[in-house]
Each structure stands twice: as C-alpha cells, then as structure tokens.
Amino acid sequence: MISLTPAAIIGAENCAASGMKAKFPFDSNADPRWELLEAARQRLAAAPSQEKVIEIIRNIARAVVSADGVTFVLREYNHCHYVEEDAIAPLWKGKKFPMASCISGWAMINNKTAVIADVFADDRIPHDVYRKTFVKSMVMAPVGFGTPIAAIGAYWRDKPVITEQEVTAVEAIARMVGEALARVQQAA
DSSP states (O other): OOOOOHHHHHTHHHHHHHTOOOOOSSSOTTSHHHHHHHHHHHHHHHOOSHHHHHHHHHHHHHHHHTOSEEEEEEEETTEEEEEEEEESSOOOTTOEEEGGGSHHHHHHHHTSOEEESOGGGOTTSOHHHHHTSSOOEEEEEEESSSSOOEEEEEEESSOSOOOHHHHHHHHHHHHHHHHHHHHHHHHO
C-alpha cells in the first residue's frame, strides 16, 4: 500500500513546477478526510477509463468536502456537459449548457476556481436555473493542466462562509482527477 502524504494529495510536484504555493486542505493527516483522499488517489491511479475516474470521484468528493452536492462537468467544445452528480436533490445531470452561460464554463475558460458564498449575489450565475435547486453557495474548480477539460463543483444549501480548507479540498480533488484523466487519455 502506498502511503499518502499531504504533498501527494495536493500535487506538490505540480504546484512547485507551476510556481504555485501548495496548500493543505485539512489541519492534519489524522483528519478522516485524508483517508478518503488517499483511497480516491489510489483508486484513481488504477482507473482504466474516463468513466471509472468520474465514478470514483462522484462516490467520494461529497464526503471529502462535506457538501450537500457535487457535480462533474466535461468540456465538450463550447458546452459544459454535466455528466455526473451526487446531491441531496437532482441538479443538472445529463444536461448541457453553453460555456459562457454557466459557472463551470467560467471556471474552465478562466482556469480559476470560483468561490461563491451566495449564488444569487453573483452575476456569473444564471439565477433562474439555480432558483429551482437547493444550491445557495458553491465552489467550482477547473480540472486539467493547461487548458481545463472539466470542472468539479461542490454545492451547499446553507453555507454563508466557505472556508479556505473547503476550497483547497475541492482544488486537491480537481488536481487528482486532472492527473488521472491525463493518464487515461495517454494510455488510450
């Protein structure tokens, strides 16, 4: 069994190579969420396909960030395809939206994480779409190095303050998924 270190989880090698400062998502590796991240990392390292990568992360991401919902979004030309989710209520699984009109598209186009404490106070959010959901706050992180190929979102129904730990955890998951997807694509 490979031992998990904080550097392995957050991709310290990739952070150092890109000049980014590594951040740790949890106070210590005694936090049970480290075990979830380690399990995800090990399973992602053995995932044989994009579908398996998506399944693995759907099954673990919500628990790692203590969210009410998570989603996995693939970039398909000029659209965002919401391919998978795990949430307290249905969101957008199976739907496609123009990249310019949704926050996952914004995260991929700008290659930046969006942290939104109030979805109805942010102009990047299509408010009509969100009014029909439980989502009140969120983090959406791009997946992939260079040009993002996907995004991972975490949603909360009652979270007026999103912590740096939560943002860092979503970003750590996004890095792990980016590495796994790159490996799967290279093997194909």
